[in-house]
Amino acid sequence: MIELDRVSKRFGPVVALDDLSFTVRPGHVTGFLGPNGAGKTTTMKIIIGLDAPTSGTALVNGRRYDRLIRPLHQVGTLLDATALHGGRSARLHLASIAQSNGIGRHRVAEVIRLTGLEAVADRRVKGYSLGMKQRLGLAAALLGDPPILMFDEPVNGLDTEGIGWIRQFFKTLAAQGRTVLVSSHLMSEMALTADHLIVIGRGKLLADMPTAQLIAANARHDVLVRSPRGIEFAGLLTARGATVTPEPDGAFVVTGLDAAGIGDLAAAHGIAVHALVPRQASLEDAYLDLTGESVDYHGTMPAAAPEPATPQGPAAPQGPAAPQGPATEGTPTR
Amino acid sequence: MSAVTTGQDLARAATPSAAVRARDLLASEWTKFRSVRSSYWTLAVAVVTPIGFSVLLASAFASSPSGRTPVDPLLPGLLSLDYAVIAVTVLGVLSFSSEFGTGLIGTTFAAAPRRRAVLAAKAAVTGVVTLVAGEVVAFVSFFAVQAILAGHHLGVSLSRPGVPGAVLATGVLLCVCALIGVALGAIIRHTAGGIAAALAVIALPAIVSVLPPPWNDRIGRFDLLDAAQQVTALHPQPSLFAPALSLLVLLAWPAVALAAASPLITRRDI
Numbered sequence: 001m002i003e004l005d006r007v008s009k010r011f012g013p014v015v016a017l018d019d020l021s022f023t024v025r026p027g028h029v030t031g032f033l034g035p036n037g038a039g040k041t042t043t044m045k046i047i048i049g050l051d052a053p054t055s056g057t058a059l060v061n062g063r064r065y066d067r068l069i070r071p072l073h074q075v076g077t078l079l080d081a082t083a084l085h086g087g088r089s090a091r092l093h094l095a096s097i098a099q100s101n102g103i104g105r106h107r108v109a110e111v112i113r114l115t116g117l118e119a120v121a122d123r124r125v126k127g128y129s130l131g132m133k134q135r136l137g138l139a140a141a142l143l144g145d146p147p148i149l150m151f152d153e154p155v156n157g158l159d160t161e162g163i164g165w166i167r168q169f170f171k172t173l174a175a176q177g178r179t180v181l182v183s184s185h186l187m188s189e190m191a192l193t194a195d196h197l198i199v200i201g202r203g204k205l206l207a208d209m210p211t212a213q214l215i216a217a218n219a220r221h222d223v224l225v226r227s228p229r230g231i232e233f234a235g236l237l238t239a240r241g242a243t244v245t246p247e248p249d250g251a252f253v254v255t256g257l258d259a260a261g262i263g264d265l266a267a268a269h270g271i272a273v274h275a276l277v278p279r280q281a282s283l284e285d286a287y288l289d290l291t292g293e294s295v296d297y298h299g300t301m302p303a304a305a306p307e308p309a310t311p312q313g314p315a316a317p318q319g320p321a322a323p324q325g326p327a328t329e330g331t332p333t334r
Numbered sequence: 335m336s337a338v339t340t341g342q343d344l345a346r347a348a349t350p351s352a353a354v355r356a357r358d359l360l361a362s363e364w365t366k367f368r369s370v371r372s373s374y375w376t377l378a379v380a381v382v383t384p385i386g387f388s389v390l391l392a393s394a395f396a397s398s399p400s401g402r403t404p405v406d407p408l409l410p411g412l413l414s415l416d417y418a419v420i421a422v423t424v425l426g427v428l429s430f431s432s433e434f435g436t437g438l439i440g441t442t443f444a445a446a447p448r449r450r451a452v453l454a455a456k457a458a459v460t461g462v463v464t465l466v467a468g469e470v471v472a473f474v475s476f477f478a479v480q481a482i483l484a485g486h487h488l489g490v491s492l493s494r495p496g497v498p499g500a501v502l503a504t505g506v507l508l509c510v511c512a513l514i515g516v517a518l519g520a521i522i523r524h525t526a527g528g529i530a531a532a533l534a535v536i537a538l539p540a541i542v543s544v545l546p547p548p549w550n551d552r553i554g555r556f557d558l559l560d561a562a563q564q565v566t567a568l569h570p571q572p573s574l575f576a577p578a579l580s581l582l583v584l585l586a587w588p589a590v591a592l593a594a595a596s597p598l599i600t601r602r603d604i
Contacts, residue, residue: 045440048444048447049443050440050443050604051604052603065447068447069349070350071444071447072445075444077444079437079440080440082436082437083437083441085432085436085438087369087370087371087372088366088370093369096365099361099365100359100362100446102350102354102355102358140441
């Protein structure tokens, strides 16, 4: 169990975390989502005592992390997979961490096996791919067999097979009753991995709910309708209990009645329909809805195409808000 | 993967004694030290260059027109330490700065949130390694230098009063400089900056020697290199502190540096 109680963090004038409170419970994978610079890494650093909060408290299993004796038995963390000394082998890297917490050699060998690094464990990590470094970071987090695990962007650098493997790995860890917190800036990834989602933007809590509920709450189902007798048809639809929202180009968006119902209604009244497009907002759109105003780094579209004709689909509410644009992770000050 | 742990195991894991925890951290830092090549290269420089250099210096002393200028027979052993001082200082700085540079320090402090204990463990490992290296250098240099000087009737024997202490103290100097490096690495957190700062701390105070007397000696007696010369010389200068007091001055430098580093690494964010 990880508990944050009104945690704020300032770096000079920049507010990295703003009165953030949430609880991460054992037994399922909790996704920690937010655009780049939202404060995910800072939050994790505060949880394990690397950064001190300006105010508020973060507790792991009811205790402050920096008060723990041999903390790796309580919490395993992967913050930055590339934080390695290139000249050291994976085995000795893990051994040095293990020794600091009184963990024996056999456990080092065990986590090497668990993460599939046996073949390369005695090579210097300088030559490792990012995916191998992620596995090594995972191995280090598992050393103390801890009930709480935190991973910051663990999927970065993994290939498709590795991503599938790590997803299953997280689910297995959670099924064993552990608390698993996994951060990501990609909603699509978290939708597949996490049972519960905590979404933050600019250091503020935006959502804290089960993944299914977040999708249901934010996903839209509507139908785009275009008809030469639009105004008349809109009246008929409203009479049937549907909600009609006009679009600027003369089309209108209908909710409360599915495409079949709308089509039948049109046929019954002999009204021609030129377009009948069922639309389903993706999870990614729900995420953009949530975080749209809290993206620090907006990408801009190339100027060549001034008015790219938006295809029939859900329009992102914030225009060119692209959270995976400039790939600068971390707080704005660093 | 869920290892079956008995209640006894759990209890032992929950409350290891302070001594056990200290041993764990020392083992961890020792593994880090011995698992990278730069440690061996730096130590090799620290050991080989001063021995070679002291032989050259002794030959130069021996072949200079003798008789007029009584040369301290222990001086070549000290003068040749310059490169070794730089090497062990780098070694000390790297123990922290390499971890800050790679980000590994986050892993280290997450595994051992009592950061002062990490500072102590790094200082202990670096200190012991450089003390052993320093004594090897001091004694090998001593015997080599005295063998050369003996041919010109300038040498001294290890059995002469004051000599064993002076030779031992020569080795201590490397340990002292390495520990200053550890402290400055923890304070500055960057390799280049840490090395520059540590070498400045070691060498710059000698500038007080240009002050008008008696201030050059009054302040200079607190200078690290002057204190080192006092404890390693056969004929200490009367204007400075006596060797025993100079040894305290010498040891106070790394003690103060580490004391300054301690609150900083505890308080700062990673």
